[in-house]
Amino acid sequence: MDPELWRRRASLSPADETAYDAPMPTRATGFFLFLPVPLVLFLLTRAPLGTRASLGVSVPLMLTHRLYARPWALGRADRRCLWCGADLPPDAGSSCPELAVAEPSGRATWRACREAHAVPVRRVLAWAERRRSFLAVGIVGTLGLFLLWSAASALVGPGRGVLGLSFDDAVAFFRLGIAAAVLPLGWLAARTSSAAVGPLRSPFPLHVPALVGLRTVLWLFRLVGLLWLAQGTLQLVGRIAVLG
Numbered sequence: 001m002d003p004e005l006w007r008r009r010a011s012l013s014p015a016d017e018t019a020y021d022a023p024m025p026t027r028a029t030g031f032f033l034f035l036p037v038p039l040v041l042f043l044l045t046r047a048p049l050g051t052r053a054s055l056g057v058s059v060p061l062m063l064t065h066r067l068y069a070r071p072w073a074l075g076r077a078d079r080r081c082l083w084c085g086a087d088l089p090p091d092a093g094s095s096c097p098e099l100a101v102a103e104p105s106g107r108a109t110w111r112a113c114r115e116a117h118a119v120p121v122r123r124v125l126a127w128a129e130r131r132r133s134f135l136a137v138g139i140v141g142t143l144g145l146f147l148l149w150s151a152a153s154a155l156v157g158p159g160r161g162v163l164g165l166s167f168d169d170a171v172a173f174f175r176l177g178i179a180a181a182v183l184p185l186g187w188l189a190a191r192t193s194s195a196a197v198g199p200l201r202s203p204f205p206l207h208v209p210a211l212v213g214l215r216t217v218l219w220l221f222r223l224v225g226l227l228w229l230a231q232g233t234l235q236l237v238g239r240i241a242v243l244g
């Protein structure tokens, strides 16, 4: 722990100490509110309920997530670190850096527990902002096309495919498109040497990474991106082999 935080902690009253020692409920709630994200991805790529029912469950989950996740994250934006998700010390005052960010859904002011955790947030946002179009096409474009493709597959029925392309082909396309977008974001963005100059801007809403910490989300991008790159490539190679 940062020496400065240890010093502050030593000066806390027993009541404050209890509050400071109990970050788990916030972390656990953030984790719980984040769960719909992997659940939706599981439903979309595995269709465990069948294509129609899986789409029917995952699309409302996606559309409603913002309604409860964003107010919860914004309500704790000045008390939690956007990078690591830790609660800030009760007497943090102005010693923890503020991160005012213009997001697609409006301005929000987040915090970091220390300058060393504000720096990677600024770097990731600067990297992502410079690649706004690439990320929009890679993530939103891939998701939109995949949903249309899946809905068409669901309408024609399992095993028949659309224009000769099956639901499995759509999943391969989805995994490869998302992996192509999130792998550079996960592996490169926090390592870039240039941070944002002037006001911070984000091409994506920050309430989702705020639930578990942006650092955790970048690790998910790195690991799931690699897994999906491998799975999507294997599916594609198998498909080409069948066609050949």
Ligand SMILES: [Zn+2]
Binding pocket: 081, 082, 083, 084, 085, 086, 112, 113, 114, 117
């Ligand atoms: Zn932190």
